[in-house]
Amino acid sequence: YLFLFTTSHLTPFTSNFPDRSFGFLEDGTFKQRYLTSDVYWHKPGESMPFGQASYSDSKHLNYLTSEQALADFAILIKNVKSTLPGAQHSPVISIGGSYGGMLSAWFRMKYPNIVVGALAASAPIWQFPGMVPCGAFYKTVTQDFAKSGYNCEVNIRKSWSAINNISSSASGLVWLSEEFSLCGPLKNKNDVGSFKNWLQETWVNLAMVDYPYEANFLQPLPRWPIQAVCKYLTMDSTVSDKLLLQGVAQAAKVYYNYTGSTSCLNISQTATGNLGILGWFYQSCTEMVMPMCTDGVGDMFEPEEWNFQAFSDECNAMFGVRPRADWAEVVYGGKDISAHSNIIFSNGGLDPWSAGGVTHNISESLVSIMIPDGAHHLDLRYSNKHDPPTVRAARTLELMYFKEWIRQAKRPHRSHSHYRL
Amino acid sequence: YLFLFTTSHLTPFTSNFPDRSFGFLEDGTFKQRYLTSDVYWHKPGESMPFGQASYSDSKHLNYLTSEQALADFAILIKNVKSTLPGAQHSPVISIGGSYGGMLSAWFRMKYPNIVVGALAASAPIWQFPGMVPCGAFYKTVTQDFAKSGYNCEVNIRKSWSAINNISSSASGLVWLSEEFSLCGPLKNKNDVGSFKNWLQETWVNLAMVDYPYEANFLQPLPRWPIQAVCKYLTMDSTVSDKLLLQGVAQAAKVYYNYTGSTSCLNISQTATGNLGILGWFYQSCTEMVMPMCTDGVGDMFEPEEWNFQAFSDECNAMFGVRPRADWAEVVYGGKDISAHSNIIFSNGGLDPWSAGGVTHNISESLVSIMIPDGAHHLDLRYSNKHDPPTVRAARTLELMYFKEWIRQAKRPHRSHSHYRL
Numbered sequence: 001y002l003f004l005f006t007t008s009h010l011t012p013f014t015s016n017f018p019d020r021s022f023g024f025l026e027d028g029t030f031k032q033r034y035l036t037s038d039v040y041w042h043k044p045g046e047s048m049p050f051g052q053a054s055y056s057d058s059k060h061l062n063y064l065t066s067e068q069a070l071a072d073f074a075i076l077i078k079n080v081k082s083t084l085p086g087a088q089h090s091p092v093i094s095i096g097g098s099y100g101g102m103l104s105a106w107f108r109m110k111y112p113n114i115v116v117g118a119l120a121a122s123a124p125i126w127q128f129p130g131m132v133p134c135g136a137f138y139k140t141v142t143q144d145f146a147k148s149g150y151n152c153e154v155n156i157r158k159s160w161s162a163i164n165n166i167s168s169s170a171s172g173l174v175w176l177s178e179e180f181s182l183c184g185p186l187k188n189k190n191d192v193g194s195f196k197n198w199l200q201e202t203w204v205n206l207a208m209v210d211y212p213y214e215a216n217f218l219q220p221l222p223r224w225p226i227q228a229v230c231k232y233l234t235m236d237s238t239v240s241d242k243l244l245l246q247g248v249a250q251a252a253k254v255y256y257n258y259t260g261s262t263s264c265l266n267i268s269q270t271a272t273g274n275l276g277i278l279g280w281f282y283q284s285c286t287e288m289v290m291p292m293c294t295d296g297v298g299d300m301f302e303p304e305e306w307n308f309q310a311f312s313d314e315c316n317a318m319f320g321v322r323p324r325a326d327w328a329e330v331v332y333g334g335k336d337i338s339a340h341s342n343i344i345f346s347n348g349g350l351d352p353w354s355a356g357g358v359t360h361n362i363s364e365s366l367v368s369i370m371i372p373d374g375a376h377h378l379d380l381r382y383s384n385k386h387d388p389p390t391v392r393a394a395r396t397l398e399l400m401y402f403k404e405w406i407r408q409a410k411r412p413h414r415s416h417s418h419y420r421l
Numbered sequence: 422y423l424f425l426f427t428t429s430h431l432t433p434f435t436s437n438f439p440d441r442s443f444g445f446l447e448d449g450t451f452k453q454r455y456l457t458s459d460v461y462w463h464k465p466g467e468s469m470p471f472g473q474a475s476y477s478d479s480k481h482l483n484y485l486t487s488e489q490a491l492a493d494f495a496i497l498i499k500n501v502k503s504t505l506p507g508a509q510h511s512p513v514i515s516i517g518g519s520y521g522g523m524l525s526a527w528f529r530m531k532y533p534n535i536v537v538g539a540l541a542a543s544a545p546i547w548q549f550p551g552m553v554p555c556g557a558f559y560k561t562v563t564q565d566f567a568k569s570g571y572n573c574e575v576n577i578r579k580s581w582s583a584i585n586n587i588s589s590s591a592s593g594l595v596w597l598s599e600e601f602s603l604c605g606p607l608k609n610k611n612d613v614g615s616f617k618n619w620l621q622e623t624w625v626n627l628a629m630v631d632y633p634y635e636a637n638f639l640q641p642l643p644r645w646p647i648q649a650v651c652k653y654l655t656m657d658s659t660v661s662d663k664l665l666l667q668g669v670a671q672a673a674k675v676y677y678n679y680t681g682s683t684s685c686l687n688i689s690q691t692a693t694g695n696l697g698i699l700g701w702f703y704q705s706c707t708e709m710v711m712p713m714c715t716d717g718v719g720d721m722f723e724p725e726e727w728n729f730q731a732f733s734d735e736c737n738a739m740f741g742v743r744p745r746a747d748w749a750e751v752v753y754g755g756k757d758i759s760a761h762s763n764i765i766f767s768n769g770g771l772d773p774w775s776a777g778g779v780t781h782n783i784s785e786s787l788v789s790i791m792i793p794d795g796a797h798h799l800d801l802r803y804s805n806k807h808d809p810p811t812v813r814a815a816r817t818l819e820l821m822y823f824k825e826w827i828r829q830a831k832r833p834h835r836s837h838s839h840y841r842l
Contacts, residue, residue, distance in 0.1 A: 067488075074751045110531060112760030114751070330495045330535070339533030341760060 054279075058320045061282050067331070070107050074114045091409040093402055097121040097377030098353065099280070099288075106332050109340045117342035117405035119398055120358075121377035125345075127290040127356025128328045131335060134293035134306045136355035141207040142299040144350050148210075149230025156203060156233065157300040159248050160196060162241035167192045175242070179249045183264035198267040199248070200301055202255050205270055208376040210350045213386035217376075218271040220258050223386060229254045285315035287331075289323045290356070341365040342405050344398055348374030367401070369394050475700075479741045482703050488752070491528050495535045512830040514823055518542040518798030519774065520701070520709075527753050530761045538763035538826035540819055541779075542798035546766075548711040548777025549749045552756060555714035555727045557776035562628040563720040565771050569631075570651025577624060577654065578721035580669050581617060583662035588613045596663070600670045604685035619688040620669070621722055623676050626691055629797040631771045634807035638797075639692040641679050644807060650675045706736030708752075710744045711777070762786040763826050765819055769795030788822070790815050 048054040049063055073094070081087045094115045096104030101123025108118035126132050146153035166172040167186065176195075177185040186192055205218050206226050213223045222228045232250040235243060256265050271277075284290060291308070294301040312322045328334070342365050345358035349372035361367045371378060373388045379395055469475040470484055494515070502508045515536045517525030522544025529539035547553050567574035587593040588607065597616075598606040607616055626639050627647050634644045643649045653671040656664060677686050692698075705711060712729070715722040733743045749755070763786050766779035770793035782788050792799060794809045800816055 071752065078747070078751055111752075111754075113754030113757040326499070330499055331492065331532075333532075333534030336534040339762060 055282070061279075061319065064279055064282055064286075066103060066106065066283075066287055069103055070110055073103070073107055074111050077114050091116040091406045093405065094118045095121070095380070096123070097380045098123065099283075101377065105343050105345065108343050109332065109337065112341070116409040117344075117401065119344045119346065119402075121346045121380045122348060122351050122353050122357065123345060124290070124353045124356030125332065125337075125358065126335065127353070128334065129289060129291055129308075129325045131329070132356050134291040135295055135298055137292055137352045138204075138294045138299040138301055140350075140352040140355050141204050142301075144207045144210055144226055144352075145203065145230065145300065148224070148226040150234050151236065152226075152230035152233045153300045154237075155235055155239075155244060155247065157296070159199075159244060160302045162244050163192065163196060165241050166245060167195075176245065179246055180252060181249075181264050183266045195267050196302070198270060199252065201270045202252055203300075204352060206255055207350065207352050210375040211378060211381070212373070212388055213384045215381070219255055221255065222258060225254060225258075282319055282321075285311075285319055285323050286321055287324065287327050289325050289328065337366065338362050342401075342408075343367075344369060344401055346371065346377075346379050346394055346398065348372075348376060348378050350375045351377075369397055476703070482700075482740065485700055485703055485707075487524060487527065487704075487708055490524055491531055494524070494528055495532050498535050512537040512827045514826065515539045516542070516801070517544070518801045519544065520704075522798065526764050526766065529764050530753065530758065533762070537830040538765075538822065540765045540767065540823075542767045542801045543769060543772050543774050543778065544766060545711070545774045545777030546753065546758075546779065547756065548774070549755065550710060550712055550729075550746045552750070553777050555712040556716055556719055558713055558773045559625075559715045559720040559722055561771075561773040561776050562625050563722075565628045565631055565647055565773075566624065566651065566721065569645070569647040571655050572657065573647075573651035573654045574721045575658075576656055576660075576665060576668065578717070580620075580665060581723045583665050584613065584617060584620075586662050587666060588616075597666065600667055601673065602670075602685050604687045616688050617723070619691060620673065622691045623673055624721075625773060627676055628771065628773050631796040632799060632802070633794070633809055634805045636802070640676055642676065643679060646675060646679075703740055703742075706732075706740055706744050707742055708745065708748050710746050710749065758787065759783050763822075763829075764788075765790060765822055767792060767798070767800050767815055767819065769793075769797060769799050771796045772798075790818055 050056075050060045053060055054064075055061060077092055081090065081092070092115045094104040094107045094117075096102070096119070098121075101120040102125050104118045105120035105123055105125055108115050127137070142153055145156060163176070166176055167189075173186045173192075176182075180195075182195075186195055206221075206229060209215065209217045209219075209221060210224065210226045211217075211221075215221055215223075229251040232247045232254070235247055239247075252265065253262075256262055280288075289308075289311075291306040293306040294304050296303040308323075308325060316322050333340075341363070344367055346369040347354035347357040347359055349370060351374065353376060354370075358366075359368050359370060369379075371388075371390045371394045374391050374394070378387075378391050379398065383392075383395070471477075471481045475481055475485075498513055502511065502513070513536045515525040515528045515538075517523070517540070519542075522541040523546050525539045526541035526544055526546055529536050548558070563574055566577060584597070587597055588610075594607045594613075597603075601616075603616075607613055627642075627650060630636065630638045630640075630642060631645060631647045632638075632642075636642055636644075650672040653668045653675070656668055660668075673686065674683075677683055701709075710729075710732075712727040714727040715725050717724040729744075729746060737743050754761075762784070765788055767790040768775035768778040768780055770791060772795065774797060775791075779787075780789050780791060790800075792809075792811045792815045795812050795815070799808075799812050800819065804813075804816070
């Protein structure tokens with residue numbers, strides 16, 4: 001059988017093979033990178049419609065839509081099936097994680113003629129306006145830290161005011177920059193805002209990759225990295241701001257310098273490698289509008305409301321586009337997806353994205369698999385001796401469904417007569 | 422309940438309300454005409470994205486796609502439901518005939534969150550490459566004439582060589598032009614070719630509108646118009662070319678001059694009014710590639726093979742675009758639509774488009790209704806005392822399905838738990 005892999009960390013998978021845009025005015029084709037299950041792919045060549053210019057302006061970015069990606073998958077699979085000997089009648093299953101998981105689910109919804117079923121791992125298809133509370137995401141992050149070490153969540157919650165206090169003086173800014181080994185020193189209030197955002201994203205990323213073994217997804221990290229981080233955050237309530245922040249700095253370095261080879265910490269990035277973050281930001285500025293908020297009560301972060309208008313203005317300034325808040329719901333059905341079939345939604349209990357995922361069965365063939373001690377699409381990773389039994393069971397169940405879908409697809413259709421009047 | 426009407430005679434329904442194109446580069450909106458079931462619509466204002474310029478060039482025509490039309494329907498319905506008091510929770514059913522029927526079926530396939538079901542009347546969703554024999558369409562036309570009068574099909578079949586014989590002389594061209602009361606005289610071989618195409622399309626149109634009562638769809642016509650036409654085509658095998666063609670001319674005038682008010686026949690048009698024929702031609706040059714052919718054996722026409730390359734060249738010359746032969750199959754599933762639900766495909770046995778329609782049940786909720794003595798989407802027309810019992814029964818059955826879909830939609834969903842591992 002053929003498997004289409006679309007795993008990605010919120011990374012636009014803009015593959016095109018050959019590209020077919022929805023309009024017929026431009027008829028260009030370009031090469032698309034793809035993997036089949038029996039091939040290790042080491043060749044260069046990302047699926048970039050316009051090469052280096054792909055992200056250059058809104059004219060080029062205009063092709064970066066989920067609808068285009070789905071149509072590209074359809075063309076790709078049809079092409080592979082017609083050119084790969086023996087594949088012509090093979091049922092195909094789409095598998096994806098994160099944004100790739102959303103695409104995987106949507107692909108089955110929109111193209112059930114192309115794939116007999118889909119695995120959507122850690123796919124937040126409900127992280128859209130009006131579908132889930134905007135604060136649920138950060139609550140999950142907070143819970144991960146609360147259960148990973150004594151006082152861990154409490155100390156992170158306290159760290160924000162400690163940063164505000166220390167950074168109010170020039171000497172405090174120097175001290176902070178040095179304690180965190182920042183590549184560029186913090187100079188003013190704006191820098192401190194960026195610094196806090198960067199720290200917040202660090203904790204979020206740790207929640208996503210809280211895997212039970214050493215891994216290197218967003219950064220090289222030890223097993224159960226939040227536990228490793230929390231070892232530096234056990235101080236009790238009498239701790240001074242500086243001692244607290246020294247602990248936070250050591251905690252952050254677990255994430256940024258586990259290998260010991262990092263000379264300084266750069267607050268303009270939170271992940272190694274190019275995960276297409278600009279492309280994803282463009283998509284969140286167009287179709288993928290995902291409300292997030294914090295209140296400092298149910299979560300350990302500084303309160304910040306979801307402000308669609310401010311977000312829209314930011315998008316307009318950056319890309320010259322404005323997001324369509326209800327687009328994803330109209331096109332992909334929102335909570336009303338019960339007419340579809342053969343999709344597994346798997347979610348990890350540690351993964352903040354599970355807050356926007358499908359975590360209950362919708363019908364007999366739209367099923368949810370919860371992996372309580374799993375982080376972001378743990379089930380799609382290679383198996384590991386440290387895998388918890390829950391993820392092993394999840395994979396077994398997923399394979400069971402795959403086999404059932406393939407069995408269904410190979411069963412000859414009954415013939416039906418029409419109504420003769 | 423709200424009903425969305427999308428009937429059309431192979432006419433692009435490019436409604437947009439507000440327009441949302443798939444890209445985000447251009448963000449224009451424009452007015453869209455739509456009907457709700459309790460309103461008779463007499464206001465001017467077609468749904469033309471760029472007004473008079475909508476068909477002006479391929480840049481403007483680039484929005485004329487079925488995918489765009491479906492997305493527009495989704496936005497429209499969402500808008501109507503949120504603004505029409507009491508409509509918020511009303512299940513919606515899409516209803517369409519011909520190309521509108523194809524859109525209706527595809528709309529349910531792609532947007533089951535927006536419509537609980539669809540009636541696709543006389544919708545040739547399989548009139549695409551490799552799905553049905555290219556000659557089936559013209560065979561049905563031929564059968565309609567064969568059973569509507571003695572020697573009718575035989576004499577039309579003979580008429581082509583009679584035209585070739587007569588038009589081989591200058592005096593013959595004059596005679597032909599006068600007999601047919603043509604607005605412009607035939608001058609050369611090219612004109613004769615156009616003349617024959619026009620006659621062929623006339624017979625096709627008659628097959629589409631062979632209704633059991635007076636009607637005015639493509640032209641004002643008597644009841645069972647093919648029978649009226651065939652009254653002039655009963656000559657036996659010894660008839661001369663001229664006598665035969667005099668009969669054909671009188672037959673053609675049944676179609677073009679039933680009201681008696683037509684002063685001359687214009688071979689550049691076969692239907693009154695603007696049915697968006699240019700738009701449809703553009704669509705057939707892009708997504709809606711519908712192979713047709715004749716062999717003069719199973720049908721009454723001059724043999725003509727389906728030549729995709731010649732068609733593609735013609736499209737390129739006219740619009741600067743080339744058709745994508747397999748696009749409709751990839752996007753809309755071709756023969757593999759069994760994963761969908763709640764669609765009625767109704768077809769008329771007299772209608773040549775039934776050759777490309779779904780004329781057998783695919784599943785319990787993808788059902789076919791055949792109306793043996795119905796022409797093109799007869800079931801969608803107003804009821805009439807001359808309606809045959811078969812179309813009355815079809816409408817009853819259609820309503821039965823509508824009620825069932827609405828009942829399903831209103832039934833509270835059972836709650837399901839997820840798999841906890």
